[in-house]
Amino acid sequence: xxxxxxxxxxxxxxxxxxxxxxxxxxxxxxxxxxxxxxxxxxxxxxxxxxxxxxxxxxxxxxxxxxxxxxxxxxxxxxxxxxxxxxxxxxxxxxxxxxxxxxxxxxxxxxxxxxxxxxxxxxxxxxxxxxxxxxxxxxxxxxxxxxxxxxxxxxxxxxxxxxxxxxxxxxxxxxxxxxxxxxxxxxxxxxxxxxxxxxxxxxxxxxxxxxxxxxxxxxxxxxxxxxxxxxxxxxxxxxxxxxxxxxxxxxxxxxxxxxxxxxxxxxxxxxxxxxxxxxxxxxxxxxxxxxxxxxxxxxxxxxxxxxxxxxxxxxxxxxx
Amino acid sequence: xxxxxxxxxxxxxxxxxxxxxxxxxxxxxxxxxxxxxxxxxxxxxxxxxxxxxxxxxxxxxxxxxxxxxxxxxxxxxxxxxxxxxxxxxxxxxxxxxxxxxxxxxxxxxxxxxxxxxxxxxxxxxxxxxxxxxxxxxxxxxxxxxxxxxxxxxxxxxxxxxxxxxxxxxxxxxxxxxxxxxxxxxxxxxxxxxxxxxxxxxxxxxxxxxxxxxxxxxxxxxxxxxxxxxxxxxxxxxxxxxxxxxxxxxxxxxxxxxxxxxxxxxxxxxxxxxxxxxxxxxxxxxxxxxxxxxxxxxxxxxxxxxxxxxxxxxxxxxxx
Numbered sequence: 001x002x003x004x005x006x007x008x009x010x011x012x013x014x015x016x017x018x019x020x021x022x023x024x025x026x027x028x029x030x031x032x033x034x035x036x037x038x039x040x041x042x043x044x045x046x047x048x049x050x051x052x053x054x055x056x057x058x059x060x061x062x063x064x065x066x067x068x069x070x071x072x073x074x075x076x077x078x079x080x081x082x083x084x085x086x087x088x089x090x091x092x093x094x095x096x097x098x099x100x101x102x103x104x105x106x107x108x109x110x111x112x113x114x115x116x117x118x119x120x121x122x123x124x125x126x127x128x129x130x131x132x133x134x135x136x137x138x139x140x141x142x143x144x145x146x147x148x149x150x151x152x153x154x155x156x157x158x159x160x161x162x163x164x165x166x167x168x169x170x171x172x173x174x175x176x177x178x179x180x181x182x183x184x185x186x187x188x189x190x191x192x193x194x195x196x197x198x199x200x201x202x203x204x205x206x207x208x209x210x211x212x213x214x215x216x217x218x219x220x221x222x223x224x225x226x227x228x229x230x231x232x233x234x235x236x237x238x239x240x241x242x243x244x245x246x247x248x249x250x251x252x253x254x255x256x257x258x259x260x261x262x263x264x265x266x267x268x269x270x271x272x273x274x275x276x277x278x279x280x281x282x283x284x285x286x287x288x289x290x291x292x293x294x295x296x297x298x299x300x301x302x303x304x305x306x307x308x309x310x311x312x313x314x315x316x317x318x319x
Numbered sequence: 320x321x322x323x324x325x326x327x328x329x330x331x332x333x334x335x336x337x338x339x340x341x342x343x344x345x346x347x348x349x350x351x352x353x354x355x356x357x358x359x360x361x362x363x364x365x366x367x368x369x370x371x372x373x374x375x376x377x378x379x380x381x382x383x384x385x386x387x388x389x390x391x392x393x394x395x396x397x398x399x400x401x402x403x404x405x406x407x408x409x410x411x412x413x414x415x416x417x418x419x420x421x422x423x424x425x426x427x428x429x430x431x432x433x434x435x436x437x438x439x440x441x442x443x444x445x446x447x448x449x450x451x452x453x454x455x456x457x458x459x460x461x462x463x464x465x466x467x468x469x470x471x472x473x474x475x476x477x478x479x480x481x482x483x484x485x486x487x488x489x490x491x492x493x494x495x496x497x498x499x500x501x502x503x504x505x506x507x508x509x510x511x512x513x514x515x516x517x518x519x520x521x522x523x524x525x526x527x528x529x530x531x532x533x534x535x536x537x538x539x540x541x542x543x544x545x546x547x548x549x550x551x552x553x554x555x556x557x558x559x560x561x562x563x564x565x566x567x568x569x570x571x572x573x574x575x576x577x578x579x580x581x582x583x584x585x586x587x588x589x590x591x592x593x594x595x596x597x598x599x600x601x602x603x604x605x606x607x608x609x610x611x612x613x614x615x616x617x618x619x620x621x622x623x624x625x626x627x628x629x630x631x632x633x634x635x636x637x638x
Contacts, residue, residue: 224623304543
């Protein structure tokens, strides 16, 4: 048998991923209800909103209200996303309720960062230096590097393992200039190019070069390989995954150009628990939250276990 | 990297799986159009219908017309399903157009075969002896054993590896009494209990005991693990899979108690081709057939790559 990790951490990103893309409008109270339901599932980290330009992302225009309104549960970290200094300022106003963590945000594809953030990779490095300065001024820890497009890019095509290693190295160099100690690297399959084999190649290469770095996988399910890719990650010992309840974050059924959300939290948790990999999650409660997510957005979501059911109930019926 | 097979065979079961469960009615000409479209994809084996009781399965009442009407393509084997002598007789009337293969049909779960076929495992063994006699009278080759519920059962719970081995052995004993040489065993995850790890356990145990037997996996996707399970099969060297175009055969969106169809053919083929495992399939044509399947049944189907798109077009745009 494979030597899978004994336990993994799942970082729930459904509320943030979902509400920023859903056509809505979704009442703020319903968003809060979903965050509160997720708080009761055993998840230890939930990303609840995004402090971004409300004109560009109207689904997150109520970020402040969501943060002010949810009911924090002890032992759960609540996080938010920001893309620039203004967003960070908005997040910092809620340090009492949010865990504010800094990350050095890298990208393995020049054309992607050009299109996505209108800057070159070299310019991005300068931006990251500035960001770190702001983080440090505000006493925000920076202990991780994230790498977008680590497995392929719609605009650059295949991304070589060497390119990923160079990108991580650039992030570590930036960290070193500021005397920062990096514990973790997040490898993002931003545009769903990964296969189980490329997961193994990239994770294996990063692990071999920096065995001290903990790896997080951020996987999208646009081409149906999300769960298989997560399994390949487990086989490589990866014990930290981003995921989205019910597969929130994209909607293959509503014509959003077919882009799907993150790998589905409850499907991932189901697979792990069935294989003896502990997630700390109460699967029945998580499935209730997934059904609530469908109600909140008002259409079917791609999660599978919430439709097919878990095995524990069937086992209980047998015994 | 994993040592995956260089090539695999995919046995397309979408037409049979789909039309027997779809509420329909679907015009016979549309069923034929789908079979003909699948014939152009590079698939080498297509199961096109089921000779079953038309009162119980109205979607297959036009089995004869479908078989008479499709346009066979050279090099493609067309098969059909039957569950009893009467069905076999109907199939035999079309030996000019169908490949008629016998299989020794076993089950790893006593309560499942009781509910599904109203017989005990012991009674099933007698039925199989009778079936073989009929196959031999008609000059039909019998070279395979199939095992239902090989990974778990809604009515028996978990199925032990030993139980699977005993079931395969019983099938081989039956074959031996008739002097039959068995080449292949099909392991079916009939009720979607398998995980990648249990695939490895069961396949590994069968392979170790009977290294000469070729293994086919029949996987359902009810709990979202179908593709991950297929990947685990590839890792174990399994080079033969049943699959259904567009994920036909169940419909999580229409309330069929959440049961999903077989693993989706084009998603499986996409994963394989991206990992360098050759399927012989023209993925673009298969995706066209998957979209036709959605049109034919009149509602969305669970296949993912047909919504998310392949990577070859994106690569072509880059280069």
